[in-house]
Amino acid sequence: MEIRTPRLTLRSAGPDDLEGMHAVLSDPRATLWWSTPPHETLEQTAAWLDGMIANGPDHPDFVIELDGRVIGKAGFWRLPDVGYILHPDLWGQGLAAEAVGAAIDHVFATRDIESLTADVDPENAASIRLLERLGFVRTGFGERTWNVGGVWKDSVFYALSRSDRKTKAPA
Ligand SMILES: CC(C)(COP(=O)(O)OP(=O)(O)OC[C@H]1O[C@@H](n2cnc3c(N)ncnc32)[C@H](O)[C@@H]1OP(=O)(O)O)[C@@H](O)C(=O)NCCC(=O)NCCS
Incomplete structure (x- = not known):
């Protein structure tokens, strides 16, 4: 499964993505608000990647490639909850909007959700x-929803309906 955007390729994960994803998931800047502390070993990232691969090639969760380099992931480890992370070197260029937007449009186009x-x-x-x-809208707030490395974190909850995506997304 592969999706092309103007700058990116989104594709199913494979074992060769280990080093690229480890560079992202071991970076403390990238994991500051992630659900786990930075990965300390390649084995941790290998277990994480195995989970993504085990979802199967038709599952809408994608490794993101820029010019052949793995720079992060965007999609749905479990539908309907979206997740994304990009290498900090690439922040601030609209790449997440491009990748996550494409993953969302793919799900609305292919799934009855x-x-x-x-x-x-x-x-x-x-x-x-x-x-x-x-186009996501805030639906709620949760206190002490995640314990990350011994620290309790709160959550803001968001939702995006099909019609919100159609009407509110930028052209
Ligand atoms: C969240 C993340 C994916 C955004 O990646 P990105 O490629 O820099 O995002 P974009 O360039 O597409 O920017 C999206 C919007 O956020 C804004 N933005 C980016 N960084 C920002 C910051 N530090 N503070 C406020 N707004 C910011 C951008 O200006 C843009 O808004 P605009 O369209 O109104 O200009 C990236 O910061 C990341 O990987 N963070 C760590 C992992 C993470 O927190 N994942 C989410 C867990 S819920």
Whole structure:
């Protein structure tokens, strides 16, 4: 399964993505608001990647490639909840909007699903801005939803309906 956007290729994960994904998941800047602390070993990332691969090639969860380099992931480890992470070297260029937008459009085009969700740390300004730009609307707040490395984190919950994506997404 492969999706092309103007700058990116989104494709199913494979074992060769280990080093690229480890560079992302071991970077403390990238995992500051992630559901786990930075990966310390390649084995940790291998287990994470195995989970993604085990979902199967038709599952809408994608490794992101830029010019042949693996720079992150975007999609749905479990529908309907979206997840994404990009290498910090590539932030601020609209690449997440491009990748996550493509993954969302793919799901709405291929699945009988009316609404997608997201769970984000209230301090994660970039992720919140990204979700709102894609048309997500805030639906709630949860206290102490995640324990990451011994620290409790809160969540803001978001949802995106098919019609919100159609009407609110940028052209
Ligand atoms: C969230 C993340 C994927 C955004 O990636 P990105 O490629 O830099 O995002 P984009 O360039 O597409 O920007 C999306 C929007 O967020 C805004 N934004 C980016 N960084 C920001 C920041 N630090 N603070 C506030 N807004 C920010 C952009 O300006 C843009 O808004 P605009 O369209 O109004 O200009 C990236 O920061 C990341 O990987 N973070 C770590 C992992 C993570 O937190 N994942 C989400 C878990 S819920």
